Amino acid sequence: MSSTAALPTRTDLPVYDSARRGWRVAEEARALWSYRALVYELVIRDIKVRYKRSVLGIFWTMLAPLLNMIALTLVFSALLRQQIENYPVYFLTGSLFWAFFAQTTSSAALQTQDSNETAKRIYVPRSVFVASAVGVGLVNLGLSLVPLLVLVVATGFPIYATWLFLPVSILIATAFAAGVSLLLFTFASRFSDVREMYLVLVQTWFFLTPIVYHPSIVPPRYRFALWANPMYYLVQTFRKPIYDGVLPSPGLLAASTAFAVVVLATGWNYFCRRVDSFAYRT
Amino acid sequence: MTAIRLENVSVRYRIPRERIKTLKEYAIRHFTKRVVYDDFEALREVNLEIEPGETVGIVGRNGAGKSTLLRLIARILRPTEGRVVVVGKTAPLLELGLGLHGELTGRENVLLQGALLGFTRAEMKRRLDRIVAFAELEEFIDAPMRTYSTGMAARLAFSVATDVDPDILLVDEALAVGDERFQLKCHDRMEAFRRAGKTVLLVSHALAQVRQNCRRAVWIHGGRVARDGDVHEVTEAYHLWSVETALAAAAATGGGA
Numbered sequence: 001m002s003s004t005a006a007l008p009t010r011t012d013l014p015v016y017d018s019a020r021r022g023w024r025v026a027e028e029a030r031a032l033w034s035y036r037a038l039v040y041e042l043v044i045r046d047i048k049v050r051y052k053r054s055v056l057g058i059f060w061t062m063l064a065p066l067l068n069m070i071a072l073t074l075v076f077s078a079l080l081r082q083q084i085e086n087y088p089v090y091f092l093t094g095s096l097f098w099a100f101f102a103q104t105t106s107s108a109a110l111q112t113q114d115s116n117e118t119a120k121r122i123y124v125p126r127s128v129f130v131a132s133a134v135g136v137g138l139v140n141l142g143l144s145l146v147p148l149l150v151l152v153v154a155t156g157f158p159i160y161a162t163w164l165f166l167p168v169s170i171l172i173a174t175a176f177a178a179g180v181s182l183l184l185f186t187f188a189s190r191f192s193d194v195r196e197m198y199l200v201l202v203q204t205w206f207f208l209t210p211i212v213y214h215p216s217i218v219p220p221r222y223r224f225a226l227w228a229n230p231m232y233y234l235v236q237t238f239r240k241p242i243y244d245g246v247l248p249s250p251g252l253l254a255a256s257t258a259f260a261v262v263v264l265a266t267g268w269n270y271f272c273r274r275v276d277s278f279a280y281r282t
Numbered sequence: 283m284t285a286i287r288l289e290n291v292s293v294r295y296r297i298p299r300e301r302i303k304t305l306k307e308y309a310i311r312h313f314t315k316r317v318v319y320d321d322f323e324a325l326r327e328v329n330l331e332i333e334p335g336e337t338v339g340i341v342g343r344n345g346a347g348k349s350t351l352l353r354l355i356a357r358i359l360r361p362t363e364g365r366v367v368v369v370g371k372t373a374p375l376l377e378l379g380l381g382l383h384g385e386l387t388g389r390e391n392v393l394l395q396g397a398l399l400g401f402t403r404a405e406m407k408r409r410l411d412r413i414v415a416f417a418e419l420e421e422f423i424d425a426p427m428r429t430y431s432t433g434m435a436a437r438l439a440f441s442v443a444t445d446v447d448p449d450i451l452l453v454d455e456a457l458a459v460g461d462e463r464f465q466l467k468c469h470d471r472m473e474a475f476r477r478a479g480k481t482v483l484l485v486s487h488a489l490a491q492v493r494q495n496c497r498r499a500v501w502i503h504g505g506r507v508a509r510d511g512d513v514h515e516v517t518e519a520y521h522l523w524s525v526e527t528a529l530a531a532a533a534a535t536g537g538g539a
Contacts, residue, residue, distance in 0.1 A: 013449060016357050018366040038397035045394055049385045122374050122398055123357045191305035279359045280295055 024272040031125035038124065042132035047139060058143065066147040069095060076212050084214050089148075089157050090243055094211035096144045097238045101177050101231065102202050104137030108181030109188040109195040116189070119279065126275055130181050134174060141170065148242075160245035169238040169248070175260040176234055182267030186274050189281065209235055230259035283369055285450060285481045286332040286355055291364035293325040293350050293505075324350040326505040327364070334370070334449070337472070337482040339492030339513060341520050342502035348485045351502060352452050355483065370449025370481070373399055375440060382435055384428030388419055391427050395442045409445050416467070417441035437464060444471050450481040469495070489517045 021027075032039075051058050069092045077087050084090050108130050115129035145166075152159055188194040209231040210218070218226055226232045233256035237248045248256070296319050325347045332338055340348050353359040354366050356374055382391050392413055396406030414423050417437040427435065444451065451472075472495055475482055486492050492499055492513060499516035501509040509516045 013370045016366070016368040018357075018360050035397075035400060037402040038400075040403070041394045041397040045383060045386060045390070048390070049383060052385050118398070119358065121358070124398060187305070191308060193304035193306060197305070276360050279353070
């Protein structure tokens, strides 16, 4: 003890004690918050790296959904012969939203490898990697709203005041995407085929959700499939303010919020309970 | 107050006897009840106390558990059994290439590395000039990292890790970076660390390096602390043992031939 007396005693030092365990769900949340700078850096890195060596750069993000939309509009308006007024706006709104969800969740599943390499060598709360996947998705969603706006203006479609509701629908969608991402990340760190399986699943899910078609074309006896699909409520919550110029009904809003909250809570809880075991897998 | 304390620490990795990597395979095995695990004890009942200001060398052959020990202290891994207490901020001397991205510039990489170490962007920007100066990379800092040599990348990583001013520095065989002059600078910085009352843990195969930097050494063998004490005694014992085992192995293969 004499040696400690010789040194200036510092009481402000952080103490890590493996035996003292708090409530994990709160512990991980605190850790994530204190590493928010890393989330920011990872998002920046991802975006910079993606566009640094491409000629079109950031415009590609905006151009890609537009080209995609043109192709699909041609195909589906001919094929389905639907009576959807201003189909390009209808479709693009849905598909941007879907792209956000699909991109975010599958990149979270993909993050597992990369994050293992990092988290094996330095302490970093693993939720940082999921958060950065969500962050990248949000940036891309924000960028893809530009071509949507261009399309709306170009086709003479009105810009409703209900666009102002978008932050709320995006928040709900983010919570849902984050929840699914956490679940996928946890599964994918255990099994390497989860990502491939999910990519197939997400493809099917896309067609089960009214993105290219209108929900009214679903025959009544198959409606339950829509009602059981959380993405149905989420996409409607996102699309209504842009396409219909109305706020989502309280029932719709309640359904999408409920799905988002439940999935996020389940994902976060599951992730936090498994987070210690990640380091044991090499 | 002790800087690092390990009480009866064991780390057991559970390894499936046949590596089951996919969910499909797992599901099949699960139903047929054929998932068999082996326990691999990377560390067994390790007790260790390190006081603030000590520079301790960790030696031992590959797979002895040195890196697992470092991971426990860096709180990357939680012990299967026992207790780890660490007082103060730890920073690992990042291994080569961790988190460094070739497409990003040196400057962008420094900010990213800082964030990995838990710092904010503003804090890192304040430190940036000093880090770059120490790494002697002023002219290249805005060039993409892919144009750097291995030595340059290592210098940058070292500068970041030692500039962030941790209370405990964890070094995993990363000191052999750059040319001789830079090695000397690294040595000076470790020395300054020690004088400032900081704790340094140095895992290395280079016994000369351990002797040069540490007064105390711990020899880990088979997941246990084989020896702990004066650096010369411990490294000497380890060296002797290594030579003997090598000779025995040579004799065995020589006899077989």
